[in-house]
Amino acid sequence: MKDQAERLRQIIDGLKLHQAASQINMLNSESAQNKSARVIAVTSGKGGVGKTNVTINLAIALSELGKRVIILDADFGLANVDVLFGITPKFTLVDVIYNRKSLFEVLADGPRNIKFISGGSGVEDLVKLESTHRERFIENIGLLDKLADIILIDTGAGLSENVMSFVMAADEILLVTTPEPTSITDAYVLIKMVSKRDKDKVIKVVINRAENANEANDILNKLCVVAEKFLALKLNPLGYILQDEAVPRAVKLQQPFSLSFPKSQASKHIMDISRKLVDSKGNRLQSEDTGIRNFVKRFFNSITM
Numbered sequence: 001m002k003d004q005a006e007r008l009r010q011i012i013d014g015l016k017l018h019q020a021a022s023q024i025n026m027l028n029s030e031s032a033q034n035k036s037a038r039v040i041a042v043t044s045g046k047g048g049v050g051k052t053n054v055t056i057n058l059a060i061a062l063s064e065l066g067k068r069v070i071i072l073d074a075d076f077g078l079a080n081v082d083v084l085f086g087i088t089p090k091f092t093l094v095d096v097i098y099n100r101k102s103l104f105e106v107l108a109d110g111p112r113n114i115k116f117i118s119g120g121s122g123v124e125d126l127v128k129l130e131s132t133h134r135e136r137f138i139e140n141i142g143l144l145d146k147l148a149d150i151i152l153i154d155t156g157a158g159l160s161e162n163v164m165s166f167v168m169a170a171d172e173i174l175l176v177t178t179p180e181p182t183s184i185t186d187a188y189v190l191i192k193m194v195s196k197r198d199k200d201k202v203i204k205v206v207i208n209r210a211e212n213a214n215e216a217n218d219i220l221n222k223l224c225v226v227a228e229k230f231l232a233l234k235l236n237p238l239g240y241i242l243q244d245e246a247v248p249r250a251v252k253l254q255q256p257f258s259l260s261f262p263k264s265q266a267s268k269h270i271m272d273i274s275r276k277l278v279d280s281k282g283n284r285l286q287s288e289d290t291g292i293r294n295f296v297k298r299f300f301n302s303i304t305m
């Protein structure tokens with residue numbers, strides 16, 4: 001019995017070593033050198049418009065295009081990426097913040113090679129983190145730049161200071177809105193808040209739950225014209241997703257719709273959006289300013305100002 005337990009432990013240790021070795025190989029691979037990830041904040045003015053569904057299905061579409069994607073669930077306290085993946089991670093970002101776990105230990109495995117990190121109640125802890133420990137956190141989280149090509153951050157609904165700090169610190173902003181007037185009004189308020197902080201930001205926009213292509217394109221056009229005219233801000237319309245029963249059905253199954261219903265309209269549209277996203281340029285011109293390390297540095301700067 002004792003021998004068997006010992007043997008089992010050796011096997012598990014071996015597996016851990018194997019895993020660590022493959023992760024180290026990933027870090028040393030040529031493509032991982034001197035490179036940082038595109039950090040994209042998925043946000044909205046109003047809540048419940050489809051951010052989390054867009055985030056996880058976009059991650060799958062991007063992964064199908066050959067990108068390494070990591071999702072950071074920054075909807076603190078109300079984490080829902082794990083709910084939609086049907087996976088409960090053992091640890092959260094808070095464990096990295098307090099140096100209890102390594103980044104590798106909090107990275108949970110999602111479908112199709114996607115990894116995700118649950119934010120836990122992290123934002124409060126991040127804000128409280130002493131400056132000596134901030135450096136260590138930046139170093140730890142900086143590993144994500146080597147492990148991912150694209151980091152998608154699912155933020156809480158916008159318009160609060162904390163969410164704005166995340167949104168402004170990201171390399172790119174992806175704003176989700178539905179055609180409902182309340183959702184569009186709040187999206188416009190968010191666009192205005194961004195323009196006040198940085199008028200050179202380009203905001204990418206996705207219309208979710210549109211009735212048809214005409215309705216979606218009409219809203220995209222109007223938003224672009226209004227933002228340019230009144231705020232002198234450029235929007236980048238990325239596309240739309242129609243109202244589709246496949247979405248709530250997949251949510252009930254706790255699976256991404258693009259995996260449960262790959263032939264659905266919503267899956268086709270998310271694929272179109274992912275292609276446009278890959279083709280589109282990032283917001284920051286200097287590559288040394290991009291990536292998760294710089295994102296966290298900007299976040300810390302904005303909360304201590």
Ligand SMILES: Nc1ncnc2c1ncn2[C@@H]1O[C@H](COP(=O)(O)OP(=O)(O)OP(=O)(O)O)[C@@H](O)[C@H]1O
Nearest residue numbers: 047048049050051052053209242243244247248251
């Ligand atoms: N294209 C769509 N077609 C039909 N229903 C949709 C679509 N997109 C989203 N929904 C519905 O809206 C619900 C909310 O979506 P989701 O959780 O992604 O929104 P959210 O913006 O992340 O919300 P929160 O602000 O609470 O985090 C889904 O559970 C689903 O029922």
Ligand SMILES: [Mg+2]
Nearest residue numbers: 051052075080
């Ligand atoms: Mg959500």
